Amino acid sequence: MGSLSFKTAEDFYILGLWLADNYWRSSSVGLSSTNEFLLARFKLFLQKVCPTHPIKETVYIPKQGEKRKLIAKNIYVNSRSLTRDFMEYKQKNDLAIPIKFLPAYLAGRIDGDGHVDRKYRTGIRIVYSDRKDAVRDLNLLKKLNDNPASLYYYKKANTWVIYFRKKFLNEIQPKIAKFAFKLRDL
Numbered sequence: 001m002g003s004l005s006f007k008t009a010e011d012f013y014i015l016g017l018w019l020a021d022n023y024w025r026s027s028s029v030g031l032s033s034t035n036e037f038l039l040a041r042f043k044l045f046l047q048k049v050c051p052t053h054p055i056k057e058t059v060y061i062p063k064q065g066e067k068r069k070l071i072a073k074n075i076y077v078n079s080r081s082l083t084r085d086f087m088e089y090k091q092k093n094d095l096a097i098p099i100k101f102l103p104a105y106l107a108g109r110i111d112g113d114g115h116v117d118r119k120y121r122t123g124i125r126i127v128y129s130d131r132k133d134a135v136r137d138l139n140l141l142k143k144l145n146d147n148p149a150s151l152y153y154y155k156k157a158n159t160w161v162i163y164f165r166k167k168f169l170n171e172i173q174p175k176i177a178k179f180a181f182k183l184r185d186l
Helices: 011-019 036-049 078-092 100-114 131-141 165-175
Strands: 022-025 028-033 055-058 072-078 116-118 123-128 149-156 158-164
Touching: 011 022, 011 028, 011 036, 011 078, 011 100, 022 072, 022 078, 028 036, 036 072, 036 149, 072 149, 100 116, 100 123, 100 131, 123 131, 123 165, 131 149, 131 158, 158 165
Parallel strands: none
Antiparallel strands: 022 028, 028 072, 055 072, 116 123, 123 158, 149 158
16 A cells, blocks of 8 residues: 555545545546535545645536536545555455444445435435445445345446445444434434
8 A cells, every 4th residue: 555544533434435425537536525514524634644735626516407406526636646545445355444443434435425314214325336346345344243234236227235234223323423424413
């Protein structure tokens, strides 16, 4: 691994968030989101790991007739080494995340690509566009519980979805809620 070293719960939260909503181009790495709180949180991380690099922002305003209805932003830095480091994590089949930091990592994934059902309280799901990514996270969940979740493939949408089982969710939710923006008000 290059110079990027994850050592804190916040660092692993950022890894989960970036893997969910990553933005990268040849030598730029950052986050794409419509959520200002998540963008600000990622910006603090970029300031910590690249204090000498200017943080850039691109704003995408929805146009009439487009599917997107919210203003989206990319915040990023131009840093070949940081981009290389993040891409190494993205391409790994297995992430070596210490068990004590898994709730923070999962919170990042949930804030990025997760959905929390507040109306019926049926649980949490995380959506993936890549099977490898979904299986990697399911294997991480299995470090916390033998039967934590189910993985489904939706052919029409071409997405993979992890659904947390209720028993596992009841065990892990208080730990994840310490970090997850989407679980603040539950």
